[in-house]
Amino acid sequence: MPATSALNVAKPLTLPCGVTVKNRFYKSAMNEALAGRDCAPTEEHVKLYHRWAMGGAGVLVTGNVMVDRTQLGEPGNVAIEDERDLNMLRRWAKAGTCNGAHCWMQINHPGRQSPATINPHPYAPSAGALDGDYARFFAPPRELTVAQIHDIVRRFAATSGIAKKAGFTGVEIHAAHGYLINQFLSPLDNRRTDEYGGSLENRARFLFEVVAAVREAVGPKFPVAVKINSSDVPIAAKVNAPDGVPGGFDEEESIWVIQRLADMGVDLIDISGGTLEKPVIQTTTGAKEDERRGVYFTAFAQRIKGMVDTPIALTGGFRSASDMETALESGITQMIGIARPLVVRPNLPNLIMYGNWRAPVRLPWVTTGIKALDKAFGGVLVISWFELQMNRIGRGKEPDPRIGGMRALLFVLKQHGMGALAPRRRKGHQ
Ligand SMILES: Cc1cc2nc3c(=O)[nH]c(=O)nc-3n(C[C@H](O)[C@H](O)[C@H](O)COP(=O)(O)O)c2cc1C
Incomplete structure (x- = not known):
């Protein structure tokens, strides 16, 4: 295997905080679902991240780690409120940073998107039951008080500080996919009339406070990334109705928030998005769908190109080296956000950079063989x-x-009980 590669994806990138990452592969967050009821990281986390680090990616973002163990987004989440699991966290971070990789912890609070099977008492910017098919899977949330909002800001900072202490080399704040920060941004979810609701400036206040507190906790030389929706407008709806759904967190609003995050000195913006009737990772069609859709959110990435100096990680749909090279060459992204293909091929970065691998990764069509069950x-x-x-x-x-x-369904049932079969995200979000 040659030691160097001429590909763009193999080039290092220096972030605003001064840290350099060795290449452009940005392993996107995936909830590993490996924690037990104690929400602690496990030996399996250590092995999994060692494997990914050896696979060659420049940055490994962990699955979302929750800031409050009573407020989980999915079964098997890690939660970090204090230093009780510091030793295991150190081993996880060490494994994820071997081979010169960066390992950044993704930090999250689910808000109302916390299934009733694991959380009968969720919180949200505003109270009110969900509409639609999935409503029965989510308990109606209570409205957060201002004191509780301040406490959650403090928790994001505390978890970030512990991540740094444990040896993680960066953090990513999860502001996408319909979780709490996204709920604050969304005028549909956030109907508050205080300083955290109403105008976009007010709806974004929670996010900005989280970013400022996290920066304060980790210092100026530590990478702080934010994952954000290009809009909450569903991908399916965008295809059918380019103007999208009125009233949601839209592209204009997202651009404004991204510009402000850039001004605040965020090191990387990870671009993602939600869907409405058909959440993007909730389809079973695998490679066929990928071929149809191509790389996600490229139109939005094109829109914001040149608007901010902050590096972008465009995430979703990257399956082939040629798509990655095209995206980097065109300047719409500086990092290649990639999730599911790295589960199927953990060493994909090395294969592409040094093994001359050019075939697209084909994701499977996951089926039980029984239409009704699917x-x-x-x-x-x-x-x-x-x-x-x-x-x-x-x-x-x-x-x-x-x-x-x-087998996959039986596996999660065995791992996490009946709660595993409830929808992980409410309809409308990735
Ligand atoms: C099993 C699984 C778990 C995921 N968990 C998270 C998560 O914890 N945080 C997050 O931001 N995105 C999560 N995602 C979304 C991915 O980060 C990514 O945005 C999405 O899969 C699209 O990228 P891909 O086409 O390369 O898979 C998850 C995806 C999968 C498949």
């Missing part, structure tokens, strides 16, 4: 399949693409 568990099915594969890697095994959907 329909009933569509979203959970795909997530479960990827969780099963991460679990295999965490136990030192190879991912096995031949494993079917039924």
